[in-house]
Amino acid sequence: EAGVVQSPRYKIIEKKQPVAFWCNPISGHNTLYWYRQNLGQGPELLIRYENEEAVDDSQLPKDRFSAERLKGVDSTLKIQPAELGDSAVYLCASSSNRELGKLTSYEQYFGPGTRLTVT
Amino acid sequence: AQKVTQAQTEISVVEKEDVTLDCVYETRDTTYYLFWYKQPPSGELVFLIRRNSFDEQNEISGRYSWNFQKSTSSFNFTITASQVVDSAVYFCALSEVNTPGRRALTFGSGTRLQVQP
Numbered sequence: 001e002a003g004v005v006q007s008p009r010y011k012i013i014e015k016k017q018p019v020a021f022w023c024n025p026i027s028g029h030n031t032l033y034w035y036r037q038n039l040g041q042g043p044e045l046l047i048r049y050e051n052e053e054a055v056d057d058s059q060l061p062k063d064r065f066s067a068e069r070l071k072g073v074d075s076t077l078k079i080q081p082a083e084l085g086d087s088a089v090y091l092c093a094s095s096s097n098r099e100l101g102k103l104t105s106y107e108q109y110f111g112p113g114t115r116l117t118v119t
Numbered sequence: 120a121q122k123v124t125q126a127q128t129e130i131s132v133v134e135k136e137d138v139t140l141d142c143v144y145e146t147r148d149t150t151y152y153l154f155w156y157k158q159p160p161s162g163e164l165v166f167l168i169r170r171n172s173f174d175e176q177n178e179i180s181g182r183y184s185w186n187f188q189k190s191t192s193s194f195n196f197t198i199t200a201s202q203v204v205d206s207a208v209y210f211c212a213l214s215e216v217n218t219p220g221r222r223a224l225t226f227g228s229g230t231r232l233q234v235q236p
Contacts, residue, residue, distance in 0.1 A: 033223055042123075042210050042226025043164070056223060089162065107154070108224060110164035 002026065004111035006092050012117045018080035021114045025073070025094030032069060033108060034077050035091040043091050049075065082118045089113040121146045123213050125227035132201050133235050139197045140230050142211030148172075150216040153187065153194045154224065159207040167209075170194065201234045208232070 005024040013019050025032050030051050035043035046065065048056040051072035060067065064083070069075040079086055093108040122145040132138045144153065155167040168180070170187050177186050182202075186195045198205055208231045212224040 035223075040228070042212070042228050043224070044226070045223040048223050091164065093164075107152075107166060107169055109166060110156075112161070112163045115162070 004092055004094055004109055006090075006111035006114055008114055009112060010115050010117075012119065013082055015084055015118050016081040018078065019082055019116060020076055020078045021090050021092075021116075023075045023077070023092030023111060025075075025092070026096075026109055029094035029096045029109075030072065031095045032075050033093040033095075034067060034075070035093065037089040037091055037113070039088070046077070046090075079116075082116075084118050087116055087118045089115050121148075121213050121215055121225045123211050123225055123227035125211055125230050127230045128228075129231040129233070131233045131235060134203060135200050137197060137199050138201050138232060138234075139195055140209050140211075140232070142194045142196065142227060144192050144194060144211070144213050146213060146215055148215040152214040152216065154212040154214070155185070155194075155196045156210045156212060156226075157207045158210060158229070164210070168196070198232075201232075203234050203236050206232060206234045 004026055007022050011019055032049040034046040036046055037043040045059050047054055047060045047067050049069045052069050064081060065079055067075060067077045077090060091113045092111045095108045124143045127141055130138060151172045153170045157165045157167055168185055175187050175189060182199045184197045194211060208229045210229045211227045214224050
């Protein structure tokens with residue numbers, strides 16, 4: 001089974017430029033997440049999709065960040081314009097929300113991430 | 120609000136030593152999951168173990184074992200007979216079940232483990 005695919009793996013841009021990241025989740029996973037991981041810290045959620053609907057985007061800086069998940073499969077995260085503080089690793093994850101007895105597992109599988117450097 | 124604390128920033132051991140990584144969590148939800156993830160130098164987060172809040176039975180899986188104690192809100196992870204390949208950053212994470220907006224993972228800040236040959 002193929003894992004979560006992300007591209008590009010690395011991106012270097014100048015501040016004020018736009019940038020986009022792409023994610024293809026594991027086949028059949030209806031939930032997709034975008035996280036941002038700053039150096040030396042744990043990942044933090046930016047947005048969560050259930051199929052094509054964004055159900056949790058409270059942490060997404062909407063003035064410059066946007067995301068879409070057309071057709072409920074692939075997703076794109078965009079930053080426009082980028083700022084120096086946006087330098088980080090952007091991680092995509094997906095989960096299938098498996099039923100485990102009385103509980104639903106939200107076990108997430110992560111892609112390799114995109115390391116963004118803004119100069 | 121939910122919170123995960125990993126007080127150990129970095130641990131260094133010699134190969135074959137046992138090592139325990141500490142994790143303390145905070146949540147108001149009565150139903151939640153706890154996870155451990157490994158992040159090797161390549162950067163990809165690798166799922167290791169999952170535990171739900173109803174099951175405090177501690178288990179061993181190969182060289183990995185974990186100790187979940189609700190009374191102290193701790194979910195510690197032990198690697199037995201550590202190997203150089205275990206060198207990575209380890210993250211503890213929490214996912215609340217009954218709060219739809221919190222089903223994403225809340226991560227701790229990570230513990231960097233270095234296993235010396």
